[in-house]
Amino acid sequence: MFLRDEQKDAIGLTFILNEILPDSPYSDIRTRNAKFYRADEKQELLDEFYNISQILACVEADGDCIAALRRALMPFKNIDNILKKLERSYLHEIEFFDLKGFMLSLGKLKGAFSDANIRLMDVEFIDMEEALNILDPDSKRMAPFYLNEQYSEELWDVRKEKSRIERLIHEEKDKGKLEELKTKRTFIVAKEDEAETVVKKMLSEKLCEFLPVFRSNINAIGKLDFTIQKAILAKKYNAVCPDIEEDSVEFVEMLNPEVEAVLKERGKSFTPISIKLSAGTTLLTGANMGGKSVAVKTAVLNICLCHMGFFVFAKRAKIPIFDGIYLISEDMQSLEDGLSTFGAEIMSFNSIARQAEKEYLFIALDEFARSTNPEEGAVVVRAVSRFLNTLKSISIITTHYDNIAEGNFGQYQVAGLKNLDFENLAKEIENSTSTSKGIDLIAAHMDYRLIPVSGKNEPPRDALNICRLLGTPHQIMNAIEEGYINNTPKI
Amino acid sequence: MKKKLTELFADFNAISIIGMSKNAGKTTVLGKLIDEWAESGMKVGLTSIGRDGEDVDIVTGTEKPRIFVTKDTIIATAADLLKKSDITKEVLKTTGINTPMGEVVFVKARSDGYVQIGGSSIGSQIVKLLEDFKELGADKVLVDGAISRKTLSSPVITDATILCSGASLSSDMVQVVKETAFAAKLLTLKPICDNNVLRLIDQLPDNAGKIVGIEEDYRFSPVSLDNPHNGNRSAAYIYIRGAVSDSFANKFIMSNINLRGVTIIVEDGSKLFITEKTFEKFNLGNAKIAVRRSINLIAVTINPVSVRGFSFDKDAFREALKKELKIPIYNVLD
Numbered sequence A: 001m002f003l004r005d006e007q008k009d010a011i012g013l014t015f016i017l018n019e020i021l022p023d024s025p026y027s028d029i030r031t032r033n034a035k036f037y038r039a040d041e042k043q044e045l046l047d048e049f050y051n052i053s054q055i056l057a058c059v060e061a062d063g064d065c066i067a068a069l070r071r072a073l074m075p076f077k078n079i080d081n082i083l084k085k086l087e088r089s090y091l092h093e094i095e096f097f098d099l100k101g102f103m104l105s106l107g108k109l110k111g112a113f114s115d116a117n118i119r120l121m122d123v124e125f126i127d128m129e130e131a132l133n134i135l136d137p138d139s140k141r142m143a144p145f146y147l148n149e150q151y152s153e154e155l156w157d158v159r160k161e162k163s164r165i166e167r168l169i170h171e172e173k174d175k176g177k178l179e180e181l182k183t184k185r186t187f188i189v190a191k192e193d194e195a196e197t198v199v200k201k202m203l204s205e206k207l208c209e210f211l212p213v214f215r216s217n218i219n220a221i222g223k224l225d226f227t228i229q230k231a232i233l234a235k236k237y238n239a240v241c242p243d244i245e246e247d248s249v250e251f252v253e254m255l256n257p258e259v260e261a262v263l264k265e266r267g268k269s270f271t272p273i274s275i276k277l278s279a280g281t282t283l284l285t286g287a288n289m290g291g292k293s294v295a296v297k298t299a300v301l302n303i304c305l306c307h308m309g310f311f312v313f314a315k316r317a318k319i320p321i322f323d324g325i326y327l328i329s330e331d332m333q334s335l336e337d338g339l340s341t342f343g344a345e346i347m348s349f350n351s352i353a354r355q356a357e358k359e360y361l362f363i364a365l366d367e368f369a370r371s372t373n374p375e376e377g378a379v380v381v382r383a384v385s386r387f388l389n390t391l392k393s394i395s396i397i398t399t400h401y402d403n404i405a406e407g408n409f410g411q412y413q414v415a416g417l418k419n420l421d422f423e424n425l426a427k428e429i430e431n432s433t434s435t436s437k438g439i440d441l442i443a444a445h446m447d448y449r450l451i452p453v454s455g456k457n458e459p460p461r462d463a464l465n466i467c468r469l470l471g472t473p474h475q476i477m478n479a480i481e482e483g484y485i486n487n488t489p490k491i
Numbered sequence B: 001m002k003k004k005l006t007e008l009f010a011d012f013n014a015i016s017i018i019g020m021s022k023n024a025g026k027t028t029v030l031g032k033l034i035d036e037w038a039e040s041g042m043k044v045g046l047t048s049i050g051r052d053g054e055d056v057d058i059v060t061g062t063e064k065p066r067i068f069v070t071k072d073t074i075i076a077t078a079a080d081l082l083k084k085s086d087i088t089k090e091v092l093k094t095t096g097i098n099t100p101m102g103e104v105v106f107v108k109a110r111s112d113g114y115v116q117i118g119g120s121s122i123g124s125q126i127v128k129l130l131e132d133f134k135e136l137g138a139d140k141v142l143v144d145g146a147i148s149r150k151t152l153s154s155p156v157i158t159d160a161t162i163l164c165s166g167a168s169l170s171s172d173m174v175q176v177v178k179e180t181a182f183a184a185k186l187l188t189l190k191p192i193c194d195n196n197v198l199r200l201i202d203q204l205p206d207n208a209g210k211i212v213g214i215e216e217d218y219r220f221s222p223v224s225l226d227n228p229h230n231g232n233r234s235a236a237y238i239y240i241r242g243a244v245s246d247s248f249a250n251k252f253i254m255s256n257i258n259l260r261g262v263t264i265i266v267e268d269g270s271k272l273f274i275t276e277k278t279f280e281k282f283n284l285g286n287a288k289i290a291v292r293r294s295i296n297l298i299a300v301t302i303n304p305v306s307v308r309g310f311s312f313d314k315d316a317f318r319e320a321l322k323k324e325l326k327i328p329i330y331n332v333l334d
Helices: A005-011 A013-018 A025-032 A039-061 A063-073 A080-088 A093-116 A129-135 A153-171 A175-208 A211-236 A257-265 A292-307 A341-356 A374-389 A422-431 A437-445 A462-469 A474-486 B005-009 B026-039 B123-135 B173-187 B195-202 B246-254 B276-284 B314-324
Strands: A248-254 A273-278 A280-285 A316-319 A324-328 A361-366 A394-398 A410-416 A447-452 B014-019 B044-049 B067-069 B074-078 B089-099 B102-109 B113-115 B140-145 B160-166 B211-214 B220-222 B237-240 B263-266 B288-291 B297-303 B329-331
Touching (some): A005 A013, A005 A292, A005 A324, A025 A211, A039 A063, A039 A211, A080 A211, A093 A129, A093 A175, A093 A211, A093 B102, A129 A175, A153 A175, A248 A292, A273 A280, A273 A394, A273 A447, A280 A292, A292 A324, A292 A394, A292 A447, A324 A341, A341 A361, A422 A437, A422 A462, A437 A462, A462 A474, B005 B026, B026 B067, B026 B140, B074 B123, B123 B140, B160 B173, B173 B314, B195 B211, B211 B220, B246 B276, B276 B288, B314 B329
Parallel strands (some): A361 A394, B014 B140, B014 B160, B044 B074, B044 B140, B160 B297, B297 B329
Antiparallel strands (some): A248 A273, A248 A316, A410 A447, B067 B113, B211 B237
């Protein structure tokens, strides 16, 4: 896997995976070890997308047919352990009951699936009537199971004898004779047990031949369940099928559902992010409150989801299949090694850099080297940017260091407060009474869109503007402005 | 002719049977009820609240008797115990309820035979089992109940309860009568009828602690055994969650919690594991004990014969208990 658990949490992938509530026990297994499609599995990935779109089309046309399918998925019980046991030993009544239940449920699912009339790639249910007949010789097709007397003559005889003795026991009044009968019954019970064991072995042996059919059906159940869940998720968030194309990543108005949910709770909305990333380095600069991290994490989230065979949260998306997806972010710690944040970042970067020489990667560096001193940090970021720009792999680097972009990089800037009517906003802030109102107003006016930057660009002055808006004392303001004029931050 | 035991339970569907001690005759009572009902054409279900102990009673060395059921009885028991049953089994349903002895499954007896019953000890799961029994067509369900600090469930979830007592409890008949009468008294403690209080208790969060005070005006007040400010004023009610052991009850009495005029509420009578003496101390302290839910104790059965080889005079035993209790008393050996 490409990301560690805490990174999955940070980019909002855990949030998405937690939204998946599979109906059968088999999809659960698939979600946990969610498959990551590799470049040589492009066809399978496209098939998966095709399957999702088929189910979505079906939901659009008739929501009930998916509901019926989901209901048919619910009764399944996990029989993996029973199948494992069947490989090496014989089964008992309860296990036979569970296998029978599985086959009865499969019959219903098969029916619901053909009623739904959906054609899915690589999802096929194999008929199990023949195996079901082994456990249901009377063809009653009801849930209960017992070792039928018809299975063997010995069983037939011993059961008949058992029932005869029990009738006698019921009628017997004499204590001595009663004890005699009870002893006799004990022997018969032992004989019944023997006869039952023979039958159990015989049934198990017969069922053993169907092991591959059981497993193939389990696979199909899991796949159908998981695909339905992916389609439900796609519908909920208006996700789209990404174009799998080489050489560049492109998102039009992508979203991060977790961040969106958090913002919604605070009465705010998520600004969709559009970005195009080509081979080499793309820099993302902008004010600190501007959501650079969110942009990068949202890109990583959607690229990951695409590789896991999910639709992506955007209006449109182009994504290549990478050999690896990596994120180095400020909230990453290397506690076990006792390294500083910077040390941990460099360690991770070194290993990614080595891998990037051989493989096609997506590399996201969020505020790389921010924890070291600014002058050195800027030097490091510039060197790293230049190195990554020589590769075929696609890298995105967010930084608040200025003047990194003196190479031939792609560059985006958070629009920030650039296009703002400062005088109006200042008045608004002045008129507001609460102390935190200023921050809220700035956040409300912050333009989170990413604007492509071409050539040399004025460094952002959002920090200066924020100080001004928040009523920083005059003497300090003057000193800051002087600094900007005389000593435009340089490295 | 004396009334049959089953006649007492004509109006009840789920009946729990609890024993004062091992070998109190619980198994005999279960067998008798199953037999009588089966004879009258009723479909009987059988399960248990947890399982009280091992196959062999360590104290007396007597084997824990298996229950004899007649053909067509439906049992809900743990998978591992099913292997120790000698009925011809038809598996009806699995439950997804897992116990250390395997999953609880519903099985129909296709022959007579001995079964061992062990089920869930969690109340909500037993309630689910009772619903399943109904669905599977059982007219009467017997719940083999263990009174034990370990069980989370209680006879409250059944419609009616039988208490089984006998000579196995003690060789002193007076003592057995006294203990049985006291057990019956605890089981039949009156429920609290103030709906506001009941509602408050229903709404209690899980982390509210073991003891919760409720004021006259239906507000919670913090009460704990080691709070020095408890004594300042008294709550109208004090609710104690879960089992109340004798040592806990004594700590409670000895603490500085003001108990004068307070109604102490416990979940139900089966959660009280206190001696008569301790119970008296509450009375002396002018505190009343009430329950959140009442147990419908319908009868007490007695077994005058002890497995340790002695027996009481059955008539004297019954008469002595009759003086103490207002409910029917049955001798299981009659």
